[in-house]
Amino acid sequence: MTAIVVYIDQLDASGKLSVTATQLLTVARGAGEAVAVVAGGVAPELLNELGAYGVSRVLHSEQAELGQFLVAPKADLVAQAAAAVAASAVLVDNSAAGKEIAARVGVALNAGVITDAVSVSYDGEALVAHKSVLAGSYTVEARATSAVAVISVKAHSVEAAPAAAAVIPAVELVDVAFAPSSLAARVVTRTPRAASGRPELEDARIIVAGGRGVDGDFTPVEELADVLGAAVGASRAATDAGWISHASQVGQTGKKVSPQLYISVGISGAIQQKAGMQTSKLIVAVNKDAESPIFEIADFGIVGDLFKVLPQAVEEIKKRRG
Amino acid sequence: MENSALNIVVLVKYVPDAQFDRHLTGDARTLDRSESILSELDEYALEAALALTDARGGAKAGNVVTALTLGPASAAAAVKKSLQIGATQGLHVTDDALAGSDASATSLALAAAIKTLGPVDLVITGMASTDGETSIIPAQLAARLGLAQITFASSLELDGTTVSARRDGDDFSEEIQATLPALVSVTDQANDPRYPNFKGILAAKKKKVTTVSLADLGLAASDVGLAGSLTRVTAAAERPARTAGTIITDSGDAGIQLVDFLAAQKLI
Numbered sequence: 001m002t003a004i005v006v007y008i009d010q011l012d013a014s015g016k017l018s019v020t021a022t023q024l025l026t027v028a029r030g031a032g033e034a035v036a037v038v039a040g041g042v043a044p045e046l047l048n049e050l051g052a053y054g055v056s057r058v059l060h061s062e063q064a065e066l067g068q069f070l071v072a073p074k075a076d077l078v079a080q081a082a083a084a085v086a087a088s089a090v091l092v093d094n095s096a097a098g099k100e101i102a103a104r105v106g107v108a109l110n111a112g113v114i115t116d117a118v119s120v121s122y123d124g125e126a127l128v129a130h131k132s133v134l135a136g137s138y139t140v141e142a143r144a145t146s147a148v149a150v151i152s153v154k155a156h157s158v159e160a161a162p163a164a165a166a167v168i169p170a171v172e173l174v175d176v177a178f179a180p181s182s183l184a185a186r187v188v189t190r191t192p193r194a195a196s197g198r199p200e201l202e203d204a205r206i207i208v209a210g211g212r213g214v215d216g217d218f219t220p221v222e223e224l225a226d227v228l229g230a231a232v233g234a235s236r237a238a239t240d241a242g243w244i245s246h247a248s249q250v251g252q253t254g255k256k257v258s259p260q261l262y263i264s265v266g267i268s269g270a271i272q273q274k275a276g277m278q279t280s281k282l283i284v285a286v287n288k289d290a291e292s293p294i295f296e297i298a299d300f301g302i303v304g305d306l307f308k309v310l311p312q313a314v315e316e317i318k319k320r321r322g
Numbered sequence: 323m324e325n326s327a328l329n330i331v332v333l334v335k336y337v338p339d340a341q342f343d344r345h346l347t348g349d350a351r352t353l354d355r356s357e358s359i360l361s362e363l364d365e366y367a368l369e370a371a372l373a374l375t376d377a378r379g380g381a382k383a384g385n386v387v388t389a390l391t392l393g394p395a396s397a398a399a400a401v402k403k404s405l406q407i408g409a410t411q412g413l414h415v416t417d418d419a420l421a422g423s424d425a426s427a428t429s430l431a432l433a434a435a436i437k438t439l440g441p442v443d444l445v446i447t448g449m450a451s452t453d454g455e456t457s458i459i460p461a462q463l464a465a466r467l468g469l470a471q472i473t474f475a476s477s478l479e480l481d482g483t484t485v486s487a488r489r490d491g492d493d494f495s496e497e498i499q500a501t502l503p504a505l506v507s508v509t510d511q512a513n514d515p516r517y518p519n520f521k522g523i524l525a526a527k528k529k530k531v532t533t534v535s536l537a538d539l540g541l542a543a544s545d546v547g548l549a550g551s552l553t554r555v556t557a558a559a560e561r562p563a564r565t566a567g568t569i570i571t572d573s574g575d576a577g578i579q580l581v582d583f584l585a586a587q588k589l590i
Contacts, residue, residue, distance in 0.1 A: 012493065012494075070471060070472065070473070070498060071461070071471070072464075072465075072471055075461075075465075095492075096457070096473065096474055096491065099456070099457055099458055099461075100457075100458070100460075100461040100471070100473060102458065103425070103458035103459075103460075103461035103462045103465070104461050104462070104464075104465045106425075106426055106458075106462065106552070107426070107429070107462050107465040107466055108465070110426075110552070111552060112424065112426060112551070112552030112553035113424075113425055113426065113456075113458055113462075113552070113553065114553055115456040115457070115458060116455070116456065128556070132561075133346075133454075133455075134344045134345075134346075134353075134453070135340065135344075136561060137343070137344065137560065137561055138346055138558055138559065138560055138561060139558070139559050139561055140346070140351065140555050140557060140558040140559075141555070141556050141557040141558075142553055142554065142555045142556065143553065143554055143556055144552055144553050144554075145551070145552055145553065145554055146552040179468070180468075181464070181468040181469060181470060181471075184469075184470030184471070184500050184501070184504070185470045185471055185472045185498050185499075185500045185504070186498065186499050186500065187496055187497075187498060188486075188496075188497040188498065188499050189496065189497040190494050190495075190496050190497075191494060191495045191496075192493065192494055193491075193492070193493060193494060193495060200492070206589065228584075228589075228590065246476075246490060246511060247490065247491075247492050252340065252452065253363065253449065253450075253509070253510045260589065261584070261587070261589050271340050271341050275340065278564060279561075282587060282589075283564070284580065284583070284584075286576075286580075290569075290571070295566055295569055296564075296566050297564040297565075297566065298566060298567060298569070299567035299568075300567055300568050300569075300580070300583045301566070301567070301568070301569035301570070302569075302570055302571075302572055302576045302579070302580060303569065303570070303571040303572065304571065304572025304576045305572065308572065308576075308577070309572055309576045309577045309580065310577065311577070312575075312576070312577025312578060313577035313578070313580045313581050314577075315577070316577060316578050316581040317581055317584075317590055320581065320585075320590070
């Protein structure tokens with residue numbers, strides 16, 4: 001059984017596994033021997049969790065360079081650890097950093113890189129990545145033809161499941177040899193962004209998104225989101241206008257989401273927006289312009305004034321919940 | 323040396339227009355590249371390069387902005403548009419053997435092409451291509467060329483040989499610094515790209531575009547294309563187009579009908 005490396009970042013983490021990490025470990029265990037490569041320390045609680053997910057080996061480094069520079073030193077760690085355990089695959093999360101680590105590990109190990117996998121299956125010989133391409137208009141399956149496969153995997157690729165029997169992982173400290181150019185892009189300042197208290201866009205089951213039609217006032221969008229436990233998204237027009245943070249942008253140059261329900265409010269639905277949300281399970285649209293392209297892809301559409309429709313829906317949901 | 327002339331390479335990609343339907347074709351399930359345009363996101367990279375060189379006296383002061391593309395003969399249109407916008411010269415890597423190249427093979431050929439341009443101060447790219455959308459070419463190029471890698475810059479400044487960038491991630495805002503040479507990818511927040519004007523369109527006709535083949539770059543056909551790629555698309559299916567569902571016009575109770583719909587879908 002070959003080793004499958006899962007990269008776990010503990011530099012900015014709390015000593016616990018992220019939900020995505022538990023999903024990646026579940027995939028890895030189904031296809032080989034799950035090996036965790038950790039940037040940062042391995043706290044006792046983390047070690048217990050790794051054991052519960054069937055991880056037999058943990059390789060980690062606490063070298064300061066890992067946090068002082070952008071992703072390159074982390075990629076050096078992952079590539080060198082993967083080589084040390086003769087891994088047949090490396091799995092990373094699909095964050096911007098995760099994809100860049102995948103990219104650099106691919107160069108270091110002469111390995112094929114597949115990004116944005118929505119799920120990963122095992123055909124008995126190799127991992128097969130499933131992804132959605134061309135703004136959701138195609139689904140494809142892709143494989144690496146190299147000895148090692150590097151795949152970045154989106155959240156919710158699989159239902160995370162602990163191993164039948166927990167193991168006690170062996171922990172090894174790795175001394176990473178950083179390439180000189182890996183220690184070149186220095187992080188000078190780092191400011192945490194304020195948390196909204198709402199779900200993250202990529203994790204959310206429901207998203208309520210506002211566009212040009214909210215005309216600067218996201219209150220109705222936020223109130224509907226909060227009563228539904230939803231994340232708040234926005235079109236590029238709304239973020240460009242400065243009404244809401246760019247981190248909320250859904251679309252070609254923002255987040256690509258596929259929640260159970262996407263409620264589009266005051267968004268026309270041009271290609272820039274559609275590219276980020278048209279793989280949602282259900283789409284609801286509220287827009288005062290009946291000619292908006294969003295109505296061509298909405299499962300339920302309301303031609304009306306969002307400032308009347310949304311508050312009425314919020315009141316109705318509260319009423320029904322008594 | 324403080325503010326010496328810059329040698330900047332900007333990657334420009336000729337991509338199918340995302341406004342229209344796009345299709346995968348053939349046994350290797352590669353993208354149909356007819357009806358293509360300069361990738362919109364590359365215009366931000368070009369603008370970033372031109373702003374930096376303008377600040378140092380532009381082409382007259384010896385600054386060079388090379389628009390580099392890789393693709394079939396038609397991809398020369400991406401270079402041409404870049405020259406009209408203001409790039410100084412073009413470099414077009416084209417070879418039949420390149421068709422079907424994945425990120426690994428593409429970054430290999432691009433790295434070889436950049437090496438022909440002498441000591442480069444900056445390689446600037448967009449945040450993603452609008453076709454493949456993987457965003458991994460910048461990182462692979464930085465790794466192959468041994469350059470400092472700064473990705474997703476929402477602002478970019480150059481002071482002497484120190485490049486500073488701001489990155490706005492989901493969890494953090496960061497300020498990054500590196501000493502040239504570096505590779506920087508810029509987001510669509512970085513600037514407002516300029517448009518080609520009449521003067522630029524005329525001037526572009528006199529600018530040099532060099533076309534190179536794999537052999538010119540010292541690469542073999544087997545290094546790139548489907549043969550040199552390390553990934554394969556083994557199945558592809560077109561997703562059925564979404565169709566419109568129920569559309570109502572508010573006559574006073576649409577909010578309640580919305581809740582009825584959500585309840586019927588068991589979403590509340």
